[in-house]
Amino acid sequence: MDTVTVNDNYGYFVEDYVFEVIQATLCHEKAEGSVCSIILVGNEEIQKINYQYRNVDAITDVISFAFEDNQMILPDSMRVLGDIYICIPRMQEQAILYGHSEKREFSFLIVHGLLHLLGYDHIKPEEEKIMFALQDEILNCLGITR
Secondary structure: OOEEEEEEOOOOOOOOHHHHHHHHHHHHOOOOOEEEEEEEEOHHHHHHHHHHHHOOOOOOOEEEEEOOOOOOOOOOOOEEEEEEEEEHHHHHHHHHHHOOOHHHHHHHHHHHHHHHHOOOOOOOHHHHHHHHHHHHHHHHHOOOOO
């Protein structure tokens, strides 16, 4: 059983589909039984976090803090994945900018953050290709498309 908490520090109504997206991502990646937190924040808080931990003084959409980095994962053990911070105003801006729903953008950021917690990255082009294909596959399976 997964233990995922959503801490709404921003005041954004979290709909049930959010938990379906989380469950589908963890199931797809065979990471059932995981623990993680998703924290919803505003522009000021995400900018402070981005500066403090990445030395980037800018607002961003999502930041993930993986707890499993460089740790051996034992079969059948509970996985404590980490924390995902999602900036709600940036998510809303991007939904408009990209011409799709908030549901699609919010779901994308959840999947993106979870994949980072599970060890995926997109620094190198070949990593980006893999990670972005997984994001699309998971969202398409849920019927959450652009």
